Amino acid sequence: MASQSKRPVRLTARDREALIRLITTGVHPTSSIRRAQVLLDLDTSVGEPDPEEVIAARLGVSGEMLRLVAKRFAETGGDALPTVSRRKRDLPPVPSPVTGEVEARLVALACSSATRPSAGF
Template identity: 75%
Template sequence: MPSQKKRPVTLTAADREVLVRVTTTGVRPASMIRRAGVLLALDTSVGVVDPKEVIAARLGVSGETIRLVAKRFAETGGDVGATIGRKKRDLPPVPSPVTGEVEARLIAMACSQPPQGYTRWSLRLLEKHVALVGDIPNLDHSTIGRVLKKRNCVLI
């Protein structure tokens, strides 16, 4: 792992005021208050910063938390709001198996004639037929129902 250059946390007076307000007033998530306290403790604009171990013991956090907050402050370019707030997730953890093409094929199947011996499609019957089609991923009947509901397709 390449060595990373330590960048000191330097806050403006307005940033300090915001962080003090976050840590002392209102109802906020504990993680936000914790990160705001870490930034205040790491601020070099008010004087010499205590060693990381002292800050960790005083705030009740780990040294890794202090390192990650300082790193995020540097990555965001000194944006206090982005540093103490939650990061937005880029993608869902598991990509959806229902793409536009799968959705179109599913709707076409639901709008077609039901198999011989059936008067209409049911969600479970669609589930069985989707499993038989090779190029559509296996979908649960509840997933099929959500797709059809989203597109206002009613099984009659």
Template identity: 40%
Template sequence: MPSLKYVIKLSAEDREKLTDIVTKGKSPARTILRANILLASDRRSETYMTVSEISKAYHTTPTTVQTVRSSYCEKGLEATINRKKRETPPVPAKVTGEVEAHVVALACSEPPEGYSKWTLRLLADKTVELGYIDSISHVTISTILKKMNLSRI
């Protein structure tokens, strides 16, 4: 029988916290699953389970069980059961409040000669032409105007 690399021995405080997470059921499913895995892996309880037994009992893979166990041993309880928050958004917003203000001001102004009103494509082209933004879609212009309740200009 191979030796276990990560032996889980929960403290009374950790066990109580994990039991609360599981019994209350107010946490995300991922958190509850990880709490269940840690509780089932605890060597201090009389009914600890093997990796394969845990994976079958909680309908997950043995890899997930091993990942949770190794994460608990290396990073601790909080890092294991909770998601890590992103520090920055994946892509910064292209359209800022300043660009929105320019689009709204342009939409409220007189349309170009030969047109009775502004179209979304005309607004998008004029916004790029005036240098407010490098490129913008007519759909984005529509979203901006709708957000400002100006969709019927």
């Protein structure tokens, strides 16, 4: 109940239609569908939503998930589709430790002929 009073979710008719379309048509990631269902259930524009415990049990998610989706909705300025989609990475991925020089040595080693061990090991 805390997230409903601190961060109420108010969806426009267009947002509701877009979320329903996302849930019912096409192939989408499960996490996006689940977040869309959470937003639709937390929506206060169509009336008083059920208590969070009831919503969490119905959707099979935790109360923390409800809180995080409501928080993300507030962070995106009340825009529903960015709320349900994946976040863009803030930092670029870690560069590979294999540089061109290391790769060239590895290829040379792989392409070289095998050496035979001495007979007196």
